[in-house]
Amino acid sequence: MRLLNLTAICFAITSALMLYGLSYETRRLEAEVQSKERTAQKTRNDIAVLKAERSHLARPERIDPLARHLGLLPPKPEQFTAPSSLAVLPGEIGAEIRADLAASRSR
Amino acid sequence: MCSATSETQLTRHDDVAVGEARSLPSNGRLSRQRVAHTVVLLGAIAAFGGVAAQLLSLGMTPRPVMALAAAEPIATSYSRPDIIDRNGRLLATDLEAPSLFADPAMVLDRDEVVEKLATVLPELNQADLRHQLLDKNRRFVWIARGLSPAVAQRVHNLGLPGLAFRGELRRAYPAGMLAGHVLGAVNIDNKGVSGIEKYIDDDVGVDAVHSARLSTRAPVRLSLDIGVQHALEDELDTAISRFHTTGAAGLVLDIKTGEVLASASFPRVDPGRPSGQPDTAVLDKISASTFELGSVFKTLTIAMALDEGIAKPSSMYDVRTPLQAGRYTISDFHSAGRPLSVAEIFTHSSNVGTGMLALQAGPQRMKGFLDKLGLLGSMKTETGAISAPQLPRAWERAELITTSYGHGIAVAPLQFAAASASLFNGHGRLVPTFLRTDGAAHDRQIVVTAETSRQMARLFRSNVIDQDGTGERADVVGYRVGGKTGTADLAGSGGYKAKSVISSFLAAFPMDAPRYMTFVLLFEPNGTAETGGQRTASTNAAPVTARLITRIAPQLGVVPVLIAATQ
Numbered sequence: 001m002r003l004l005n006l007t008a009i010c011f012a013i014t015s016a017l018m019l020y021g022l023s024y025e026t027r028r029l030e031a032e033v034q035s036k037e038r039t040a041q042k043t044r045n046d047i048a049v050l051k052a053e054r055s056h057l058a059r060p061e062r063i064d065p066l067a068r069h070l071g072l073l074p075p076k077p078e079q080f081t082a083p084s085s086l087a088v089l090p091g092e093i094g095a096e097i098r099a100d101l102a103a104s105r106s107r
Numbered sequence: 108m109c110s111a112t113s114e115t116q117l118t119r120h121d122d123v124a125v126g127e128a129r130s131l132p133s134n135g136r137l138s139r140q141r142v143a144h145t146v147v148l149l150g151a152i153a154a155f156g157g158v159a160a161q162l163l164s165l166g167m168t169p170r171p172v173m174a175l176a177a178a179e180p181i182a183t184s185y186s187r188p189d190i191i192d193r194n195g196r197l198l199a200t201d202l203e204a205p206s207l208f209a210d211p212a213m214v215l216d217r218d219e220v221v222e223k224l225a226t227v228l229p230e231l232n233q234a235d236l237r238h239q240l241l242d243k244n245r246r247f248v249w250i251a252r253g254l255s256p257a258v259a260q261r262v263h264n265l266g267l268p269g270l271a272f273r274g275e276l277r278r279a280y281p282a283g284m285l286a287g288h289v290l291g292a293v294n295i296d297n298k299g300v301s302g303i304e305k306y307i308d309d310d311v312g313v314d315a316v317h318s319a320r321l322s323t324r325a326p327v328r329l330s331l332d333i334g335v336q337h338a339l340e341d342e343l344d345t346a347i348s349r350f351h352t353t354g355a356a357g358l359v360l361d362i363k364t365g366e367v368l369a370s371a372s373f374p375r376v377d378p379g380r381p382s383g384q385p386d387t388a389v390l391d392k393i394s395a396s397t398f399e400l401g402s403v404f405k406t407l408t409i410a411m412a413l414d415e416g417i418a419k420p421s422s423m424y425d426v427r428t429p430l431q432a433g434r435y436t437i438s439d440f441h442s443a444g445r446p447l448s449v450a451e452i453f454t455h456s457s458n459v460g461t462g463m464l465a466l467q468a469g470p471q472r473m474k475g476f477l478d479k480l481g482l483l484g485s486m487k488t489e490t491g492a493i494s495a496p497q498l499p500r501a502w503e504r505a506e507l508i509t510t511s512y513g514h515g516i517a518v519a520p521l522q523f524a525a526a527s528a529s530l531f532n533g534h535g536r537l538v539p540t541f542l543r544t545d546g547a548a549h550d551r552q553i554v555v556t557a558e559t560s561r562q563m564a565r566l567f568r569s570n571v572i573d574q575d576g577t578g579e580r581a582d583v584v585g586y587r588v589g590g591k592t593g594t595a596d597l598a599g600s601g602g603y604k605a606k607s608v609i610s611s612f613l614a615a616f617p618m619d620a621p622r623y624m625t626f627v628l629l630f631e632p633n634g635t636a637e638t639g640g641q642r643t644a645s646t647n648a649a650p651v652t653a654r655l656i657t658r659i660a661p662q663l664g665v666v667p668v669l670i671a672a673t674q
Contacts, residue, residue, distance in 0.1 A: 001144070008151065019162075044321050045203040045274075055197035055281035060337035074338075074658045077585030077667035 185297045185313040186276050187304075189326035190290065192333045193366075193543045197281055199290055199304070199378070201297070203319035204277040205259040206252040207270060211240045214269035224250065227261045252295060253277040274319035278304075284375045286336050288391040289329070289367075289490055289541060292381035300381070303329065303541060306489040328543045330366035335359055338658040339369040343627070346651045347373060350632035350642075356392035356520060359659060360624040362528045362615065364544050365537045367488075368623070368663070370394075370521070392628065394493045397517040401595025402644075403613045403626075404513025404523075405461045409453050409566065410530050411476040412464040414559040420450040420566065426459040430466075432505035437462055453566045454576045456592065458512045465511035470502035473510065479554050480526035481536050482518060489541045494519045513595060520611075524626045527613055529554050530563050531621035560621075564589065568618040581614055581649040585667030586660045589621075590614030590652065592644035597631060607631045612648035616656055617665055625659075627652050 087098045190199035214220055217240045221233050228251050239248045252275060254262070259272060278293045291302015299308040307313060311327055314320075343355040359369040372392040390396050412418045425446045429438035439457050452460030465473050477483050486493040497517040499506035509515035521539055529537040535553040555563075567589025570576040577592040593611040596603040611628040615621045627648050638646035660667075 012155070041320065045319060048200055048202055048321055051197060052200050052202055052279050052281045055200075056283075058196075059282045059285065060333060060341075061283055061285065064337065064341065075661045076657070077583065077660075080585075080661070080667050 183296070183315040183317060184275055185308075186316045186320055186322040187278065187293070187297060187299070187307055187313045188311060188322045188324035190303060190307075191326045191328055192331050192336075193329060193368075194332065195328070196333045198286065198329065198331070198333070199278060199280050201276040201321055202279045203274045203321075204253045205256065205272040206275040207250040207254060207259070207262055207272055209240060209248045209250055210269050210271070211245050211248055212243050212269075214240055214267075217241070220267050220269065223265045223267060224262065227258060227265065276316065276319050276321070278379070280378045282333065283379075284377045285333065285340065286331055286370070287376040287378045288372050288393070289331060289370055290378045291490065292376075292378050294381075302378075302490045303327065304378075305491065310489075330361070330364075330368060330541050330543050331370070332368045332662065334662045335659045336369040336371065338662070339655060340371045340373075340375070342651055342655045342658070343371055343373055345654075346627075346629055346647065349637070350629060350635060350647045352629045352632045354392065354630035355628065356630075357625065357627045357655070358393050358521060358524055359655075360524050360528050360537075360539065360626075362532045362537070362621050362624050363534070365525065365528070365539050366544055367521070367539055367541050369659075370541075391490075392520065392630075394488065394490060394519050394521045397494050397497055397519050398609055398628075399514050399517045399595050399598055400520070400523055400611060401513040401593040401609065402456045402458075403527075403591050403593030403611050404516070405453060405456060405511070406527055406530070406563070406567075406591050406613060407477065407480065407482070408461045408465055408473075408511040409449065410555060410559060410563050411468060411473060412449065413562050414555045415468055415472050415476065417468050417472075418449045418464060420448065420562055422449050423447070424449070424452065424460050424463050426452065426457050426463070428459075430459055430462045430508055432508050435505060437508055450566055450569065453591070454570045454573055456577050461511040462508035465507045466504065470507055473507060474502055477526075479536070479552070480529050481538075482522060482526045486519075486522050486525070486539075488521070488539055493522050496522065513593060517598075520626055520628060524613065524624055527626075528615075528624045531560055531615055531624070533557060533560055564615075564618050564621055567591065567615055567621075571614075577643075577645045578612065578614070578649050580645060581612060581652045581656075583616075583653050583656045583660070586656055586665055587617040587619055587668055588614055588653070588656055589616065589618040590649070592649060594643045606642075608642055610642065610644035610648045612644050612652045614652045614656065616660065617668070622665070623659075623663060625652055625655055627655065 083097055083101055087094060087101060089097065187199075187201055189197060189201075191197055209220070217237060220240065221231075221237050224236070225231050225233055231251065236248075236250065239245070250270070262270065263272075276297050278297055280287075280290065289302055291304040291306075292300055293304050294300050298313070299305040307327055312324065314322060314324075339357050339359060343357050346352065347355050354373050356372040357369070358367060358371070360367055370391075370393050372390075374389050376389050392398075413420065418424075423446045426439065427442065427444065427446070429436045431437075437458050439455070439459050441455070443451070443455055443457070447455060447457055447460055449460075449464070451457075452464070468476075474483070483496060483498060485495050496519070499510060499515050502510075506515055525537050525539045529535065568587065569589075570591060571578040571582045571589050573579075578588075578590045581590050582588050591613050593609075593613070595609045595611070597607040597609050598604075609628055609630055610632055611626065613624070613626050615624045629644075629648050629651070632642050632647045634640035634642050641647075
C-alpha cells in the first residue's frame with residue numbers, strides 16, 4: 001500500500017514536471033516558429049524588393065540609351081546570316097553548327 | 108526506585124497495550140481504514156482523471172486564432188499577384204512600405220505633432236490631421252501611407268509619442284511608365300481600379316491582408332513583350348517630336364493568336380502615380396477612344412469585294428467621274444486620270460473606286476461583312492470593354508460610300524486592327540487578348556476564304572513595293588512588309604478641323620506568311636522639311652512603321668529574306 005502511494009506520488013510529481021516542461025518547451029517552440037516566420041516574411045519581402053530593383057535597373061528605357069552610348073544599335077537585316085553559311089567555320093564552333101544542322105535535318 | 112519501577116511498568120504496560128492493539132485490531136477499525144483508503148484513492152483517481160480530461164479537451168479543441176485588438180479598426184488592404192510580360196520579366200509587384208499612423212489617445216501635444224510632421228511631409232493636410240487627432244476616443248488615424256524608407260526614418264527621428272508605423276503592401280511598377288495604359292492602376296488599399304489591375308481583382312483574385320504579407324498566387328503572364336513594347340513607345344516618342352504631333356498611338360498584334368505584343372498611347376500615364384480623376388487627354392487611344400480612320404479602312408472594303416466575289420484584283424473600274432451622294436461630291440485626292448483595276452484602287456487609295464465597290468455590293472453585304480469581322484458589335488478584352496464603335500445611323504448611298512473609305516464610321520484602333528488581322532490569319536475572326544495564350548488556337552468563325560487572304564497579302568505587299576504604292580517608305584529590306592496608309596480628317600466639335608489629320612499605317616509582316624500586324628497612328632502631324640511639307644501617312648506613319656519593324660522583327664524571330672532564300 002505504501003509502495004503504491006509512493007509510486008503514485010512520484011508519478012504525479014514526474015508528470016507535473018514533465019507537463020510543465022512540455023508547456024515551457026511548446027511556448028519556446030512557438031516563439032521560435034514565430035521568429036522564423038517573421039524572418040521568412042522579411043526575407044520574402046527583401047527578395048521582392050531586390051527583384052523589383054533588378055527589373056527597374058534592367059528596364060529598356062534605361063538600357064537603350066546606355067547601349068547606344070556604347071555604340072550598339074538594333075540589328076540590321078543584313079547582319080543576319082543563315083546557319084548553313086557558318087558551317088564552314090573551322091574548329092569547334094563550325095563542328096557544333098554542323099552537328100546542329102544535321103540534327104535539325106534528321107528531325 | 109519505586110517510582111522508577113512503576114515508570115518502567117507503566118511503559119511496559121503501554122507497550123503491551125500498543126502491541127495488543129496492533130496484533131489484534133478489532134473488525135470495525137479495519138473496515139473503517141479500508142473505506143478511508145478507498146475514498147482517498149478514488150479522490151486521487153477522480154482528480155487525475157479530471158486533469159487528464161482537461162488536458163485531452165485542451166488538446167482536442169482547435170486553437171483560437173490570435174487576433175490583436177489593435178488590428179481590428181485598421182482597414183484591410185490587398186495583396187496582389189505579380190504581373191510579368193510574356194517572357195517572365197517583371198512589370199508590377201507588391202513591395203512592403205511603411206505607413207504612418209497615430210493613436211490620438213497617446214498624442215501629448217497635438218500642435219507639436221502636426222507642425223513637426225509638416226516639416227518632413229510637406230503635402231500633409233494639417234487642418235484635417237489636427238481635427239482627427241482631437242478625438243481622443245479614436246485609437247487609430249492614418250497620417251501617411253506608403254512612405255519611402257528614408258522619409259519613414261526622418262519621421263522616426265522626430266521622436267514624437269503616439270506615432271507608429273505599420274508595414275503595408277504598395278504596388279510598384281519597376282518598368283516605370285512602360286505599358287502604363289495596359290497595366291492600369293490600383294488605389295490606396297492596393298485594389299485594382301483600371302486596366303489589367305482591375306482584371307486581376309475581378310477574375311484572378313486578390314487576398315485581403317492586415318499586414319505586409321505578399322501574395323502566394325502565381326504571377327499573371329501578359330501577352331506583352333517588354334522589348335517590343337519599348338521599341339514601339341520609343342519610336343512613337345521620336346515620331347511625336349519629329350512630326351510635331353499632338354499625340355500618337357500604336358500596337359503590335361500576333362495575327363495567329365490574337366495576342367497583343369505591344370500597345371501604347373501618348374501622352375503616356377504612370378501606373379505608379381494614378382491621377383485619380385479620369386482625364387480625357389491621357390485616355391488610351393488604342394482601346395478607350397474611337398476614330399474615323401480614313402483610308403486604312405479601304406482594306407476591309409477591298410477584302411469584302413474580293414471575298415463576296417464582286418470583283419477580282421484585275422477587274423477594271425472607271426474612277427474618273429466623281430461620285431455624287433446627296434449634296435456631297437466624292438473625288439480622289441490624286442486622280443489617276445484612267446480606269447483602275449481593283450489592285451490599283453487599293454494602291455492608289457482611290458475613294459471613288461472603293462465607293463463604287465461598296466455601292467456594287469450594297470448595304471446588306473457591306474454591313475454583313477463588317478459584322479462578320481466583329482467590327483460592328485462591342486468587344487471586350489482583359490483591360491476592359493473597348494470603346495463601342497460609332498456607326499452610321501442608316502446605310503444609305505452616302506453612308507455606304509463614306510464608310511467604304513473610313514469616314515462616317517468611328518472604331519477603336521484595337522478593334523480595327525483585330526478585324527484586319529482576321530483577313531490574314533487563316534483561322535477566322537481574331538479576338539485580341541492581353542494574356543499569353545501559348546498559341547492555343549480555339550475554334551473561331553471562319554471569315555474570309557484562304558484565296559481572299561492570299562490576294563489581300565499580295566495587295567498589302569504590292570502597296571509597299573510598287574512604284575506608285577502609298578506605303579513605299581514602310582519597307583524594310585528583308586522583312587517583306589505590306590501595308591496600307593490612312594490619312595483621315597480629324598473630327599472636332601461641329602465638323603472636321605481644318606488641316607488636322609490622323610495619319611496612320613496598318614502593316615503586316617512577313618507578307619509571305621503574315622504573322623505580325625502593326626498599327627501606328629499619329630495625331631495632327633505637321634508638315635516638315637523631311638516630309639516635304641506633307642502631312643499624309645505615306646510621309647510620316649509609313650517611315651515610323653519601317654523603323655518600328657526594323658527593331659521588333661529580330662526580337663520576334665522573323666528571319667530576313669536575304670537569309671531565308673539561302674536556307
